[in-house]
Amino acid sequence: MKLKMNKWGLIPVLLLLAGFMPGSVSTARAGLLDDVDLHGFFDTRAGIRTTSDATQRQTSLLESRLQLDSLYQGDALTLQLRGDFIADDVEQDRSIDLEQGRGWFDLREANLLVSPTDWLDLKVGRQILTWGTGDLLFLNDLFPKDWQAFFIGRDVEYLKAPSDAVMASFFPEWGTIDVVYTPSFDADRYIRGERLSYYNPLLGRTAGRDAVARVDERNGWFSDDELSLRFSRNIGSFETALYGYLGYWKSPAGFDPGSARNTFPRLNVWGASLRGPLAEGIANLELSWYDSRDDRGGDDPFIPNSEQRLLLGYERDLGRDLTVGVQYYLEHLVDYSAYRNSLPAGMPERDENRHLFTLRLTKLLLNQNLTLSFFAYLSPSDRDFYLRPKASYKLTDNWRLSGGANFFGGSDDHTFFGQFENNSNVYAALRYSF
Amino acid sequence: MKRYGILFLLLLWPALALAAPSADEIVARANKAAYYAGKDGQADVKMTIYDAHGGTRQxxxxxxxxxxxxxDQKFYxxxxxxSDVRKMAFLVWKHVGGDDDRWLWLPxxxxxxxxxxxxxxxxxxGSDFFYEDVSGRGLEEDVHQLVKETDDQWLIKNTPKDPDSVEFSWYQVWIDKATSLPVKAEYFDKEGKLYRRVSAEKIETIQGHPTVxxxxxxxxxxxxxxxxxFSKVKYDIGLKERLFTERFLRRPPREVTR
Structure with a gap:
C-alpha cells in the first residue's frame, strides 16, 4: 500500500477538517469564521454493467461521498477549499492518490486568489480549469479530465479533474491573457483497466483488471511541467480566443518497447476559437494543431502522430425549455502514409480522418424541477457510439434524485468508444445539498 | 391671430403633454421607472415559489x-x-431590439x-416569473392603447405585433401616475381568458426612486x-462595466457575495 500525497500532502485535509468544525475553534476566532461559508453535499450512487465482463465486477458504481466546500472571502484575498470524503466499494485500492483521485479523500480545490493590481488576478493552488468552446469535446482545453468518472456515471462536474497550478490572468484594455503554469504534469485520470476495460493493443483484445495499464508516470517538478496560454477578446457579441499549450499527451498515448510501459510523449497544441450568435442560436468554431514533438515525422509507431482538429457546433432553443445542440468534430492524422508504413503488423489501423458527431437534447419539465437530457457521440468513420441519457428530479430544494446510463458500442474492439462496449452501465443517484 | 395661436399652442405643449400623455409615452415612462432607475443598481432577491399543493421552493x-x-443594459x-445552484452566476448583456447575450457560470x-x-x-x-419580467419586454414588440384613466392610474392595453411569438393574445397594465411604476399586469389567452397576473405588492422610495x-x-x-x-436595494453605486465580464464570473465581486 502506497500513500502518494507528494504534492500537497495532508495539509489541505487537515485544513478542511479544521475549517469544517466550527465547534473545535475557540470563540475568539468567531470574527474570522463569520466570513467562512460552509456548504456541500452528500451523494450516494450505484450502477451496474448491462453486459458482463469477465475481467470486471458486475457492479460498476457503488459509492457515497461527502463534499465540503468552504470559502473565505477577505478584502485582500479569497481562499477556497473543497474536498470529497469517499466510501467507494468498487475501487480496490483505498490509499489516497490525489493525482489519480483514488482513495477515501479527493481534494477538488485548495487555492488562494489575489488581485494585486487592477489588471491582474493570481490564483495559486489546486483548481479546476476549463476553456474552449466544445460541449463535452475538448480541443484546446488540455487541463486534466477524469474519463473514468465520466464513463461510470458520476456527476458531470467530475469530468474535470483538478490541476495543481498557478493561473495568472492579465486584463489590458485590448483583451484578456491567461497563463497557467503547472510545475508537475497533471495527467488525465485515464482508463487503466482497474474498473473500466479498454483495448490493449499488445494483447490484441480488450483487457481489464487482468491487465492493468503499466504507465511511466511523469511527475518531475519543473522538469515535467506544463504551460497553457490563452488570449481572448470579445468583439461585439462574438467571443474570440487564441490558445497555446506546451506539455504532454494527457493520456499515456505513447509506448516504450524497452520497458513495455505506456508513456506521455511531449505535445504542443496551438489553436483558435470563435463563438457567437447565429440564426437564433449560438454557433462555435474551434481549431487546433496537435504537434506531437517526439514524432514530428510521423514514422514512430509507438508515439502518436501530429493531428489537426476541427470543431463546429450549433445550439438553439426548440420551443419552451427545450434545447438542442449539434457538433461536428474532425481529427485529421498528419503524415498518414508514414503512420501506415511504420505500423507494426497486426496492429489495428486508425483512419486518416476520424469524424464524430454529437447531439444534445435537454428538456426541462415540472417547473424546471425535472431535467431530461440526452447526449450522443456518433462516429461514422469509427462506426462506434456513446449514448448518455439522464433524468434528474429535484424532490425539494435539497434533495435530488437522478438516474442515467452510459451505453457504448461499435463494430470494432479498438475504436475510441467501441473498446468500452462491455463497460455499458446504468446508474441511480441521490444527493442532499446543504 | 393664427400666428399667436401657434405660439400659444407651443407654450402650452408641455402642459398638454403632462395632462394627456399618449399610450406610448406612458409605457416608455413606466419602462424607465421599472427597469432603468439610476445609472446602476443592486438588490438581494428572496424568491418563494408556491406550488399548487402547498409545497414551496426558495x-x-x-x-x-x-x-x-x-x-442597453448589463445584468449580473x-x-x-x-445549495445546488450556489455560486452559479448568470450574465446578461441586454440588447434592446435584438437578441441578448447570455452566459451561465458553472463554478x-x-x-x-x-x-x-x-x-x-x-x-x-423555475418560478412564475419569466425572463422578460426580470429584464423587461421590448416596447416596440406591442401596440399600446390607453383604455382607461382614473385619478391615480392609467390602464394600457398591449397587443403583440407578432402574435405567434408569445403565449398571450393581449395583456393590460395598470400604471401608477405618481410613480410611473406598472403595478399590475394581467395576461389573456387566445380565448380571452385571464390566466396570468404579475403585481407589485409593495413600493418604497429608495434614493428618490420609487422601487418595487x-x-x-x-x-x-x-x-x-x-x-x-427585494432587499438591500441601492442605486448609483458606481458599478464598472468590466464587472460584467468573464473575469468577475470567475471571481464574483464583493457586491454580490457579501
Missing part, C-alpha cells in the same frame, strides 16, 4: 444592473440558494457556458404563485 440571489449605451445575477466545472438566446417568455429559475420591493407572479391555470422580495 431561491436567493443578488442582482447587479448597469445601464450602458442607449437602452449571483445565486446563493438553493464546479469552471465553465462559462453560453446560452442560446431562446424564448424570453419561459420561466426564470415585493412582487408576485401568479399562474392562474396551474395554481402556482411566486413572491419576490
Amino acid at each position: 431561491r436567493e440571489f443578488s442582482i447587479l444592473r448597469l445601464n450602458v449605451a442607449g437602452e 445575477v449571483y445565486f446563493k440558494k438553493p 464546479a466545472l469552471n465553465l462559462k457556458k453560453r446560452i442560446a438566446p431562446g424564448d424570453k417568455r419561459t420561466s426564470f429559475v 420591493v415585493e412582487a408576485v407572479a401568479e399562474d392562474l391555470l396551474a395554481g402556482t404563485r411566486t413572491v419576490n422580495r
Whole structure:
C-alpha cells in the first residue's frame, strides 16, 4: 500500500477538517469564521454493467461521498477549499492518490486568489480549469479530465479533474491573457483497466483488471511541467480566443518497447476559437494543431502522430425549455502514409480522418424541477457510439434524485468508444445539498 | 391671430403633454421607472415559489444592473440558494431590439457556458416569473392603447405585433401616475381568458426612486404563485462595466457575495 500525497500532502485535509468544525475553534476566532461559508453535499450512487465482463465486477458504481466546500472571502484575498470524503466499494485500492483521485479523500480545490493590481488576478493552488468552446469535446482545453468518472456515471462536474497550478490572468484594455503554469504534469485520470476495460493493443483484445495499464508516470517538478496560454477578446457579441499549450499527451498515448510501459510523449497544441450568435442560436468554431514533438515525422509507431482538429457546433432553443445542440468534430492524422508504413503488423489501423458527431437534447419539465437530457457521440468513420441519457428530479430544494446510463458500442474492439462496449452501465443517484 | 395661436399652442405643449400623455409615452415612462432607475443598481432577491399543493421552493440571489449605451443594459445575477445552484452566476448583456447575450457560470466545472438566446417568455429559475419580467419586454414588440384613466392610474392595453411569438393574445397594465411604476399586469389567452397576473405588492422610495420591493407572479391555470422580495436595494453605486465580464464570473465581486 502506497500513500502518494507528494504534492500537497495532508495539509489541505487537515485544513478542511479544521475549517469544517466550527465547534473545535475557540470563540475568539468567531470574527474570522463569520466570513467562512460552509456548504456541500452528500451523494450516494450505484450502477451496474448491462453486459458482463469477465475481467470486471458486475457492479460498476457503488459509492457515497461527502463534499465540503468552504470559502473565505477577505478584502485582500479569497481562499477556497473543497474536498470529497469517499466510501467507494468498487475501487480496490483505498490509499489516497490525489493525482489519480483514488482513495477515501479527493481534494477538488485548495487555492488562494489575489488581485494585486487592477489588471491582474493570481490564483495559486489546486483548481479546476476549463476553456474552449466544445460541449463535452475538448480541443484546446488540455487541463486534466477524469474519463473514468465520466464513463461510470458520476456527476458531470467530475469530468474535470483538478490541476495543481498557478493561473495568472492579465486584463489590458485590448483583451484578456491567461497563463497557467503547472510545475508537475497533471495527467488525465485515464482508463487503466482497474474498473473500466479498454483495448490493449499488445494483447490484441480488450483487457481489464487482468491487465492493468503499466504507465511511466511523469511527475518531475519543473522538469515535467506544463504551460497553457490563452488570449481572448470579445468583439461585439462574438467571443474570440487564441490558445497555446506546451506539455504532454494527457493520456499515456505513447509506448516504450524497452520497458513495455505506456508513456506521455511531449505535445504542443496551438489553436483558435470563435463563438457567437447565429440564426437564433449560438454557433462555435474551434481549431487546433496537435504537434506531437517526439514524432514530428510521423514514422514512430509507438508515439502518436501530429493531428489537426476541427470543431463546429450549433445550439438553439426548440420551443419552451427545450434545447438542442449539434457538433461536428474532425481529427485529421498528419503524415498518414508514414503512420501506415511504420505500423507494426497486426496492429489495428486508425483512419486518416476520424469524424464524430454529437447531439444534445435537454428538456426541462415540472417547473424546471425535472431535467431530461440526452447526449450522443456518433462516429461514422469509427462506426462506434456513446449514448448518455439522464433524468434528474429535484424532490425539494435539497434533495435530488437522478438516474442515467452510459451505453457504448461499435463494430470494432479498438475504436475510441467501441473498446468500452462491455463497460455499458446504468446508474441511480441521490444527493442532499446543504 | 393664427400666428399667436401657434405660439400659444407651443407654450402650452408641455402642459398638454403632462395632462394627456399618449399610450406610448406612458409605457416608455413606466419602462424607465421599472427597469432603468439610476445609472446602476443592486438588490438581494428572496424568491418563494408556491406550488399548487402547498409545497414551496426558495431561491436567493443578488442582482447587479448597469445601464450602458442607449437602452442597453448589463445584468449580473449571483445565486446563493438553493445549495445546488450556489455560486452559479448568470450574465446578461441586454440588447434592446435584438437578441441578448447570455452566459451561465458553472463554478464546479469552471465553465462559462453560453446560452442560446431562446424564448424570453419561459420561466426564470423555475418560478412564475419569466425572463422578460426580470429584464423587461421590448416596447416596440406591442401596440399600446390607453383604455382607461382614473385619478391615480392609467390602464394600457398591449397587443403583440407578432402574435405567434408569445403565449398571450393581449395583456393590460395598470400604471401608477405618481410613480410611473406598472403595478399590475394581467395576461389573456387566445380565448380571452385571464390566466396570468404579475403585481407589485409593495413600493418604497429608495434614493428618490420609487422601487418595487415585493412582487408576485401568479399562474392562474396551474395554481402556482411566486413572491419576490427585494432587499438591500441601492442605486448609483458606481458599478464598472468590466464587472460584467468573464473575469468577475470567475471571481464574483464583493457586491454580490457579501
